[in-house]
Every structure is written in structure tokens, then in C-alpha cells.
Amino acid sequence: MFAFLPLATIAHQGDLTLVYERSGFLDTGSYAEAVWFCRRLSDLAPKRAKLISFGTSPEGRDMVALVVSKDGEFEPEQLSKSSRPLVYIENGIHSGEIEGKDATLILLRDILVGKKHEALLDAANLLVVPVFGLDAHERSSKYNRINQNGPREQGWRASGQNLNLNRDFIKADGGEMRAMIGLMHRFRPDFCFDNHTTDGANYPYQLHLGIPHWHTLDAGVAAWAAEMERAVTAQLEVDKLPNAPYFEFVGGSGAPEKGFAVDDFGPRYSTGYWAAMNRPSMLVETHMLKPYKERVDATYVTMVRTIEYVGAHAKELKAANAAADAAEASAAPGFKVTLTSHRTDAKRPFVFRGYEYKPYKSEVSGSMIPGWSDKPVEVKTTLLDTFEPGLTIAAPDAYAVPAPWVEAIDRLRLHGFKFSVLKTAMTDEFDAYRLDEVKFPTEPFESRFMPTYKAVAIRERRTLPPGTAIVPAAQVGLKLLMQMLEPAAPDSLAAWGFFNVVFERKEYFEDYAMEPIAAKMLASDSALKKEFEERLRDPAFAKNPRARLGFFYDRSPWADDHLNKYPVVRLDAKQLQVALGG
Structure with missing residues (x-):
């Protein structure tokens, strides 16, 4: 079980404390603080950490990442040859959901300065983006996340271009995303984190974890990810961090008795994009109603336990990734690629841990408003989490x-x-x-x-x-x-x-020009005439002179091919x- 140090204990680390810590774990710092903190770590541990710039945000801010390596190997070519997997950590793609930033910065400090988790550098090399949605991060307000319990101020969900960056991975319209994709393909990490806060109902779970092992992921990589999920989620329970899959109520009912369902995610999303790159990943979603410190701590522990697993199974992970890449590089014509997965109707038993549900009547909307007591309950229900190949x-x-x-x-x-x-x-x-x-x-x-x-x-x-x-x-x-x-x-x-x-x-016909051509086509082509007569059975088509002439125009040499x-x-x-x- 994890024990976290009080602020008084970490004060000896000099100026390496965060606004988060100095505020009694109620606030989060600016993007400038995150950059300064990473730069300070790289100055203090230059043989193990290097701060790099990989782009400029639409509002002109420098996009930075911290590369961490026990052997001082910071270049993509060096890292790709390392026996240690490269783990990518992404925070603040939705910058109102920012506990990942504070958790990651503290973890980096503990590894590089405090020596608390120095052994993690034997497990993996790290590529850390402290804040992805950095322009949105600076649109800070008390009123950005109505459903969320802290920090007291946080950033906005959408970028300065009003784009949700976690819908932008394929189309890459956002300036931040274009820079990020460049970073991804330069370094090609072996495993990826995306740290978030979830919305939804109230229940004891500290964490929801989305770990793809769908058919859109290479089979060998998916098998590795499934084993990792079983091991890490079990360890988190030992660490007193109740967790569940990243699920939704069946039919949006809000009723646990009706069951829960897990979705897959396409490549507009981070985890779906990484699946398309044949890389395993973890979506970390802490529970929005838990105090901010609990959410930071939960994210911290999740990263530690997962990186430990990655290191312990590094050989298998790198082999699965390499085999997936090799299969694509040597793909023969006709190589089958699964582009979507479909959830099946197969249900498995699932014990939902929740709170007693106590909705109440709204005087404003006139509807029943969800509510919960503090009384824990367990509901024996079902979970839909089995997929089959789609397209x-x-x-x-x-x-x-x-x-x-x-x-x-x-x-x-x-x-x-x-x-x-x-x-x-x-x-x-x-x-x-x-x-x-x-x-x-x-x-x-x-x-x-x-x-x-x-x-x-x-x-x-x-x-x-x-x-x-x-x-x-x-x-x-x-x-x-x-x-x-x-x-x-x-x-x-x-x-x-x-x-x-x-x-x-781009071109259109005049009725007077099309009429004689249509009449000639109708008279000379019996099959066309039969098709036209069948269309006339549609009353809307029969009553539309323009559509009737258009039928022939679309089948004429004048149509735009x-x-x-x-x-x-x-x-x-x-x-x-x-x-x-x-």
C-alpha cells in the first residue's frame, strides 16, 4: 500500500515544490510553472533528463517534453535501441482535468531528485508532456468544470482554436496536435498514458481505466495489454485504490441493475490512435467528485504500478510491438486489416460498488435529479466488454x-x-x-x-x-x-x-435543353424506360418535374462523372x- 509524504517532509527539496503542494493540495500551477519545473529537473539531473521543445501552440507558447533515461539516452534513435521500453505520459489534453500534470511532476521529482522511485528508471525510459492543451490550460477559471471537485481553478476543455484535442488525432486540425503527432512519430513510444478526470455518477471507485485490447489492435499487442490490465488493476486494489473499467450505464439508464458496457475508441481519440499505431496504452480517468489530492495520488500510484509492470515485462512488450510493426512492413497484397470492433451481446457477471441511489424531485426542471447517500452498496449486475471484428x-x-x-x-x-x-x-x-x-x-x-x-x-x-x-x-x-x-x-x-x-x-441543365434529350433516351432504351417507370411509383418523384428530368441527366454523357x-x-x-x- 502506498503512503504519501506530507508537505513538511518534502520541503527539504528546496524550491522544487509546486503550487499544488504549497496551497495544501487545493490549487494547480500555471503552464509556466510546469515548464520551469521540468527545466529545473533537467538542470539538476542532466545525465538522466533532458527538456526538449517540439512545437509552438497556436497562441505562441513553447510545447515541451521531458525525456528521462537512466543511461542519458535522449535521442529517438538511441531510445529505440534500448532494452527498456519507452513510456509516454500525456497530461492535460483536456486541461481542466489536470491531476495528471501534478502527479507526473511529483513522480519525476521523486525519481530524479528524491530517489523515491529511482528504480523505475531500470524499468523504462520516459517521454513526458506535462501539459498538452497548454493554451486551454491558461484559460483558467473557477467556473470551467461544474461537475468537478477541485482544483479551485483549472483550465478549459477546448484549445485556443476551440478544438477538443482528444477528437483530433486523425484529422490533426489543431496546432498542438500537429506538433504532438510529430513527436509521436519521431519517438514511437512502446506504451502510452493519457491522464484525465471522468464525469458521471457518484460511486466509491477512485479510477476508471481504459486499456484497449480490441480487434483494431494487433493481436499480440492486445494479448500483452490484457495481461497487463489484469495485473495492474489487481495491484491497485491492494493499494486501496478501487477501480473499474472505463464503462457506461447500459442505455444511459443510470441504473446499475441494467448493467454496464465498455466501448472501443476510434483513432480520433488518443487510445484509438495508439491502437492504430500498434501500441498499448492506458486511459486514466480519476473520479471527478473525489478531492483533488486523492485524484493526484491515484494517478501517481497508477503510473508507478503500470511502469513497474512494463519494466517487468519489457521483453515481451517490445517483442509484441516489433512483431506488429514487422507484419505491416512486410504486408503482402490482400493483408487483412480490421478497422472497427463491435461489442457483442456476451455478458459477464460484475459486482458494481456504488452508493445508495436517492434521486429527488427538482423544483426547477420538474424532473428527478440523481442523488446518492454515503451508504455503500454492492449490486450484482453484468458487464458487456467482449468485442468482435467489425469492418x-x-x-x-x-x-x-x-x-x-x-x-x-x-x-x-x-x-x-x-x-x-x-x-x-x-x-x-x-x-x-x-x-x-x-x-x-x-x-x-x-x-x-x-x-x-x-x-x-x-x-x-x-x-x-x-x-x-x-x-x-x-x-x-x-x-x-x-x-x-x-x-x-x-x-x-x-x-x-x-x-x-x-x-x-458544378454544372446544371436547363429544362428546355434536357427535355428533348430525355425524350430520346426514354424512347430508345427499354431498360431505362422500365427503371424510370419504377421510379414514378414514388409520389414525390412523380410530382417533381426537375427530378424527373434529372433522372435522365444523371444517366447522360453530360453528367459529371x-x-x-x-x-x-x-x-x-x-x-x-x-x-x-x-
Whole structure:
């Protein structure tokens, strides 16, 4: 069981105390304090810690990370060859949920100066980002987190661009995210933490942990993660930190008797993105109603216990990661990639630890408001946490992203993919997609209008212009590549609206020009006539003269053959060879 030192005991460490500690564990410091603290640690332990800058936030702040290594190995190339796994710790992507920052800074001090957990450097090398959402962190207020019990002031959820950075990993619209992805692909950590505070009901659990071992993660890595979850969660119970999976009430009911369900997360989220990189991770969600100090302590202990496990099973972890990367790098055409998982209906028994539920009638809303007493209760219920493969697609030999789609090509470059540039135009029959049944929302989500559609595989003749990006499938990151470029993937670039303009008509017909052409088509094509007559059974269509003429326009040579066509195509081996100039 962990015991934490009182402030008087740590005062001997000179000026290395935090606002958090000096305030009696009620406040958190500024971003400037976090940077200063990391710089001070690197000055005090220059052979084991190095502060690096990896970008600038949209509001002009320096983005920093602290690299920690027992052997003074701070460069990505050195760390990749180390026998110790590289553990990445990310705090404050939602900067109102900031206990991870204070917990991590104290842990770093204990490792580098206090010697309390110096042995963790035998277990792993560390890459620590003290605050990811740094501009949001400085939008500090007493009124940013209505559901949360401390600190007395905290940062905001969204960035200076009003983006939720934990929905931005694939599309990378935020300046902070672009810098972070660069850091990720330079260092390629072996294991990743994302520290948060949860919302929800009131119960005794100090922690919810989200540890991906879905089918979207490499099977070997997923098996390692599942074993880690069992061991670490059991150890946390020994440490008197009650914890549970990162679950939700079934149907949003709020009734534990109806059971709980665990979700998987796509690559817009941190853990889903790392799964697409074939890396295990842990989402740490402390309970928002617990005092701030308890949440900091819980995060601290969780990181210590997990890093201990990572070190004890370093060989297996690095081997699983390496095997996953090698499988992608040598992927043959037809290599199956699972892009989504679906939760099954399989239930397992689960004992929910909660408090007596005592809702009350609101005089304001007229509804029943959730409430709880201090009386602990246990409810025998069920948990849905079994998944099966969802969308699974065979990889092509390569993808071709035509030159005009510069925003998509920019994201491929940002996410670290290797590609060649087509030197001369190339015309051939390609595997491609048509996007049918297109619908748009009435409001944006994270700055983008996300269409829904049905991706229909087609084969048609197209010309790829010079400057087209030719992206081989056989490379590390294949799963992430397909998450981005397969339009049926829920977080693909197409789903995020990078190609929305293909749904826009640019030419139109006049009725007087189309009428004689339509009449001729109707008279000369019996199959077309039959199809038209079937459409006339729809009263709305039958009463719409423009739609009736449009039926023929869309089937005429004047129709835009690019409309609703996904610009990215899939190449076979022969086409890839031609594209590469072979």
C-alpha cells in the first residue's frame, strides 16, 4: 500500500515544490510553472533528463517534453535501441482535468531528485508532456468544470482554436496536435498514458481505466495489454485504490441493475490512435467528485504500478510491438486489416460498488435529479466488454492520392507515411469508390461537417496527374494508413470532410435543353424506360418535374462523372510498379 509524504517532509527539496503542494493540495500551477519545473529537473539531473521543445501552440507558447533515461539516452534513435521500453505520459489534453500534470511532476521529482522511485528508471525510459492543451490550460477559471471537485481553478476543455484535442488525432486540425503527432512519430513510444478526470455518477471507485485490447489492435499487442490490465488493476486494489473499467450505464439508464458496457475508441481519440499505431496504452480517468489530492495520488500510484509492470515485462512488450510493426512492413497484397470492433451481446457477471441511489424531485426542471447517500452498496449486475471484428478490408499494394488533394497529402506526411510523387500522368482502370446515399449534418462537429454515405467499390478508368502521392501499403503504420484512406472507416479523412467538395454539383441543365434529350433516351432504351417507370411509383418523384428530368441527366454523357466519386484509388502490384517508374 502506498503512503504519501506530507508537505513538511518534502520541503527539504528546496524550491522544487509546486503550487499544488504549497496551497495544501487545493490549487494547480500555471503552464509556466510546469515548464520551469521540468527545466529545473533537467538542470539538476542532466545525465538522466533532458527538456526538449517540439512545437509552438497556436497562441505562441513553447510545447515541451521531458525525456528521462537512466543511461542519458535522449535521442529517438538511441531510445529505440534500448532494452527498456519507452513510456509516454500525456497530461492535460483536456486541461481542466489536470491531476495528471501534478502527479507526473511529483513522480519525476521523486525519481530524479528524491530517489523515491529511482528504480523505475531500470524499468523504462520516459517521454513526458506535462501539459498538452497548454493554451486551454491558461484559460483558467473557477467556473470551467461544474461537475468537478477541485482544483479551485483549472483550465478549459477546448484549445485556443476551440478544438477538443482528444477528437483530433486523425484529422490533426489543431496546432498542438500537429506538433504532438510529430513527436509521436519521431519517438514511437512502446506504451502510452493519457491522464484525465471522468464525469458521471457518484460511486466509491477512485479510477476508471481504459486499456484497449480490441480487434483494431494487433493481436499480440492486445494479448500483452490484457495481461497487463489484469495485473495492474489487481495491484491497485491492494493499494486501496478501487477501480473499474472505463464503462457506461447500459442505455444511459443510470441504473446499475441494467448493467454496464465498455466501448472501443476510434483513432480520433488518443487510445484509438495508439491502437492504430500498434501500441498499448492506458486511459486514466480519476473520479471527478473525489478531492483533488486523492485524484493526484491515484494517478501517481497508477503510473508507478503500470511502469513497474512494463519494466517487468519489457521483453515481451517490445517483442509484441516489433512483431506488429514487422507484419505491416512486410504486408503482402490482400493483408487483412480490421478497422472497427463491435461489442457483442456476451455478458459477464460484475459486482458494481456504488452508493445508495436517492434521486429527488427538482423544483426547477420538474424532473428527478440523481442523488446518492454515503451508504455503500454492492449490486450484482453484468458487464458487456467482449468485442468482435467489425469492418475488415484487404490492403491494396498502394494508394494513390491525386495531387489536387493537398490537405489529405499533408496529413499523410504529418502522420509519418513514406510515399513517392508521380512524375508523369498515369491513366488506367483503378479500384476506387463511389459514395452513395450522402447526407450532411446541420451542425459542424470539431469544426467540420462530417457526411454519412455508403462506400461502394467500383472499377473505372481514371487519370492520375503528376504530383499524385503514391503510398505503398507495406510500411509500418499500415493500419493507420487504412484508417485514414478507406472511406468506410468511421474516422477516415473522407468521413471527416476532407473531400466534401466531391459532393457538390458544378454544372446544371436547363429544362428546355434536357427535355428533348430525355425524350430520346426514354424512347430508345427499354431498360431505362422500365427503371424510370419504377421510379414514378414514388409520389414525390412523380410530382417533381426537375427530378424527373434529372433522372435522365444523371444517366447522360453530360453528367459529371466525378460527382460523388472518392478521389483516392487503390493500386495493384503492376500499377504500383508503373507509378514508381519501373
